[in-house]
Amino acid sequence: MQKVIIPEIADKQTDHYLTKKGYEVLTVADADEATILATAPDVAGIMMFVSPFPNDLYDKLPNLKVLARYGVGYDSIDAEYAATKGVWVTNTPGANATSVAENAVTDMMMLAKQSFEVSTLMRAGQQDAAKQIFGHEITGSTVGIVGYGHIGQAVAKMLSGFGVKVLIYNRTKRPTEYGEYVDLETLMKQSDYVTLHIAATKQTTHLIGEKEISLMKPSASLINLARGSVVDEQALIKALEDHQIASAALDVFDEEPLPADSPFFKMDNVFLTPHTGSNTVEAGVKMALGASKMIDEALSGQKPEWAVNAPKL
Known part of the structure; x- marks a missing residue:
């Protein structure tokens, strides 16, 4: 046996x-x-x-x-x-495509509405302060999807009912009715939300680095449910600390479990989950x-x- x-x-x-x-x-x-x-x-x-x-x-x-x-x-x-x-x-x-895609869209909505900050303030007894936070509608925004495999395609399909413009970066251009293929530079410059769903390979290590992050709008947000290696973590930390970009939702990291002394834990513009994007x-x-x-x-x-x-x- x-x-x-x-x-x-x-x-x-x-x-x-x-x-x-x-x-x-x-x-x-x-x-x-x-x-x-x-x-x-x-x-x-x-x-x-x-x-x-x-x-x-x-x-x-x-x-x-x-x-x-x-x-x-x-x-x-x-x-x-x-x-x-x-x-x-x-x-x-x-x-796990549906589960991860749903979590990506959920993270996007939470960042847009600043739901985590509002809830944290309310739990701390600061309801008046919580009421002063105003989020954004994602309708009318531009969402960039990096990686268009099963998960990326599911994200695009889910977003089709939200009234957003979808930009797609992928090495292989698969037929799609849910978005427009562009180069990575265009996607980073134009997107209000960038969500990562590309495989971790030698070629995609630090695909999103200091240069790519610097192209993002100051009001833009980054969502990563792919792998930590796809992003230059130190460049992202600096961009978030300096408010070079507005916020991030991260499910994956260079080191997992995320060390207790990670700077991410001290940031109020980052929503963190412990690699649970497919946990349904x-x-x-x-x-x-x-x-x-x-x-x-x-x-x-x-x-x-x-x-x-x-x-x-």
Whole structure:
């Protein structure tokens, strides 16, 4: 019986799918390096959250055949190197698109209305001060979407009923009825809200850097539910501290969990969430079941439907 390691929550979300398929399922809180080695060095398949999977770990797991990401991004795994070790890497494209897109639009609305500031003042007993804060309608504004995969497309579709102008930057121009493709410079200059949904790769590291942020309007806001590496975090911190841009909503960071001494915690123009953009019941079930199916396909000798690499078997 082949052993698989999966997060406990995923086992519950799939009603023990892999156990029913005949695998020895070992559940953990999170499949990080230490946990994997302590649980089963002879493991054949692992379902991963976002913990890094070091390249030197493969040689310690001789039976490993598949790493299945519970989600879309797989930047914490070197998929090309995994292929040289005969290990499939898979993800679950589209499974969390609706949830992340809804959170992006929610963040946009919260920044526009300054909802977090108003609520914080009210809870502090400063209702009169809260009443003095006036937000903005997003109707008539321009929203720039950086990255037009499943999530970016879902954001654009949701915004179609808000009366906004949508600008899109993406390396591949997919057909769309919900926006206009422009270059990144134009998007940064013209957008009132810039929302990031582009994959984290070597090419997109610090795609949004000091230069790009400097192009934004002083009244503009940045929303990042992609990956921390897409933004030059230090440049963003400086821009927010200097009020070079109005505000930001951030779900992802260079270091996660976000360190307690991060300057972001001291800013009243930043809305923070701890990488929970896809945390809905519905997305969780779709991601867990999709990743489970990828493990089963790989361990039963098939090519996984959502493989992101091509192992040299």
